[in-house]
Amino acid sequence: MSNSAAPHLALFPCAGMGHLIPFLRLAADLHSRGAAATIITVEPTVSSAESDYLSDFFATFPRIKRLEFHLLPHTKSQLINEDPFFIQMERVGNSVHLLPPLLSSLSPPLSAAIVDFPILSRLLHLLSLPVYTLITSSARFFSLMTSLSHLPPPLNSQIEIPNIVPIPVSSIPPPMLDPNHFFSANIIENVAVLQHTKGVMINTFSSLEPEAIEALRAKGVLKHLLPVGPLPPFQRSKTCHELPWLDEQAAESVVYISFGSRTALSKAQMREVAGALEESGCKFFWVVKGSKVDKEDEEEVDEMVGEAFLKRTEGQGRVVRGWVEQERILGHPAIGGFVSHCGWNSVTEAAALGVPVLAWPTHGDQRVNAEVVERAGLGVWEREWGWQAGGGRLIGREEIANKLRALIGDAKLRATAKEVKEKARRAREECLLQGLLLNSISD
Incomplete structure (x- = not known):
């Protein structure tokens, strides 16, 4: 890609406000730095908050494009999954094979895609362009996720992960330790393909989680770990509650x-x-x-x-x-x-x-x-x-x-x-997002 051309990035959040908000903040930040952005929005959303927030976002940023992606009906798997947001993630993963023709029709052509972690493995092999993933949790929890498939037996009710303070078993959500649960199976499936991504972005900053960030880099399974947080909020066109x-x-x-x-x-x-x-x-x-x-x-x-x-x-x-x-x-x-x-x-x-x-x-x-x-x-x-x-x-x-x-x-x-x-202010001033993401896409 020419260094003079503005990159065109597709961003694909999965399910729930916890995933949607950082993706929209990232899109707004990229847009403010001169990148073109297209948000892939799944239809229907699980919650009304997602739908309302998306409508307001596109009213606020009319130059950011919206690509509506209609999901196939949910097909229940053998995995344990009763959570409506996890069901949505499963449904998105089962529908993504329909997405590539829609992406190939975008103009200008895409430079890269930023994909939500829960659907990474299902989409990665379908795309012929650089793929990043955005982690919407802490670096400490992501360290646990990347170790899940080979966790050692708990020692004194603690999980020992190299280079970070042990994590109490009581802090780990029970579904994560159940191999028959969608949550656990999804994490293991997506961690397995991380090395094939162009980079892993995470909404944190080094001085907030220095130990976990260094531990992730020491693992060697990630080509690039890009701490891009704290992702800044954007000014919305309307407010929900006056104060x-x-x-x-x-x-x-x-x-x-x-x-x-x-x-x-x-x-x-x-x-x-x-x-x-x-x-x-x-x-x-x-x-x-x-x-x-x-x-x-x-x-x-x-x-x-x-x-x-x-x-x-x-x-x-x-x-x-x-x-x-x-x-x-x-x-x-x-x-x-x-x-x-x-x-x-x-x-x-x-x-x-x-x-x-x-x-x-x-x-x-x-x-x-x-x-x-x-x-x-x-x-x-x-x-x-x-x-x-x-x-x-x-x-x-x-x-x-x-x-x-x-x-x-x-x-x-x-x-x-x-x-x-x-x-946090100093982390944002270092312009990590511009230096590590936009420059790497331009390479």
Whole structure:
């Protein structure tokens, strides 16, 4: 490719907001650096949030192209797979053989493709152009993924992986250790083809996860490991929630609570969180969710947390339902702490904005991510708060209230979180994305 020609990149996110958001941020960042971009969007999406977010993205960036990819009906395999987002991943993988003719019709011709990891193996051999993959989790969890097919027996309830601090077995999602589960089988299948990619991008930065990044490079199975994070948010054409209430609050006085786009707390646990917020006396901004898939989320806020609670705490906080512009909330001066499930997008946003985190992992990679948060000095993690999605014990309101007060009052933690923010800022200033990705495509 001529050095004077702008590269044309196809980006293919798979399923769920946790995958979609970093792909769209990457596309917007590439676009801002002069690259042409086409986003492959699967139809139908699992959640309404995905559909709405995509519509708004293309309204915001009319010069970024959209290639709609209609999926074949789902064919159930012998693998265990009951999760609607994993089912979507499986469905995408079973449909990708239909994609190459659509890609070959794009103009100008593609320079490279950036493919979501869960569908990498199914698509890689079909494309006659350079293929990158984008890892949407932490480097620490990706280290675990790359070691999954040859994990040694646990030693003292810990998994020993060369060159990184041992990972407790309790931090590994149970489906990952079940060879009959889609999650495990999909990871092993896609790790096997990593060496055939042009490069592996990961939404992290070296000073956040120095040990894990060096361990991945030492493995020698990756041609190029490209830390491209924290991927910056883009300015959207519309906003989901106005924040006049936050504007009225004192600096660093409000706790923001969100468990992400895939986690719905049990009714009992939601009552305890509500009771803890009221008992703690902390100002709060709480995003609630009633079901894993938002299309099934029919309850209103007052039905979820109780009308009486809303009335009693009217001056203390706000409760909202649905998708919010989290980075806009976290970036507000009034926010002084973040109770988070530690989905990786949430971690990188907190890191980029310097917001202290109280880690409360619920499933998937989140306990491993919580370790990253704690080791980086970005937050604290109460390990006894187990997997909510796996039937963990009910955490009482008094216990939660104590942690909320400690989070909002911890000046030392606020200072170290601001140090992480400065490191994230320097990582972005180094222009890793431009230097490592666009230049490598031009080679």
